[in-house]
Amino acid sequence: MMDKKITATGALMGMVAIILGAFGAHALKKILTPELLATFETGVRYQMYQAFFLLLLPTFKILTEKTKKTVFYLVVIGVILFSGSIYGLATNYLTPFDFKTIGFITPIGGLLIIIGWGMVFLNYFKSKH
Template sequence: MKELVLIVGGIYGTLSVILGAFGAHALKKKFTEDQLKSFETGVKYKMYHALVLIICGITFPFLSSLQNIMAWCFIIGILLFSFSIYGLTWSSANGNKIKILGPITPLGGLLLVIGWILLTINLSEIVLYITP
């Protein structure tokens, strides 16, 4: 699991840079200001969580189910959150908004919140373990 977390973190980070540049240059002419802001939100959240995944991959051994669930919440959460935003903004800019993606975004956000809660619990276990 540790390797998967590090690899996905690297992939998400790479995609953030690519999509951020794509949004800043190619999509500026195609998207409205609000669509561009939404797209950028998806990119930012993906980068934040790419960094969190890499830090988690370095910090945790992923021997407990709590650590594994945390990682899956981040991995699936950002997939649902960011990619649904990309789909919504892209389809809206093309005049054919895919409405089914709307409820997926908050589901991804909920998984990210759960991931952060589990991260806090996992970090507190480390702190309790190393403090006498």
């Protein structure tokens, strides 16, 4: 059941990354500076990396269901904080909310993603296979 949830979330995350990438390339290209557009694209790129990671996660047979679940939540929350805050920061002047006030969540999201990947890495060393 968890594998199905992980796969569906990875597919959704990838689909949203494609939509946001197209939005950035077409709509935002006209109103953002090249630097801000590059920042927005960084959020899209890292979101897509994590989508691929989630799509692969169910195939990692050496991971317990508990570990997969933990990695899943670390990555999803990490993407929301990391990529989500980058999207807000890149389009900051287009909204009434100042995303710079919550810019501190960007590295927290990045750290959660790193911990998720690190858990997979460490489990390969602990594996008997």
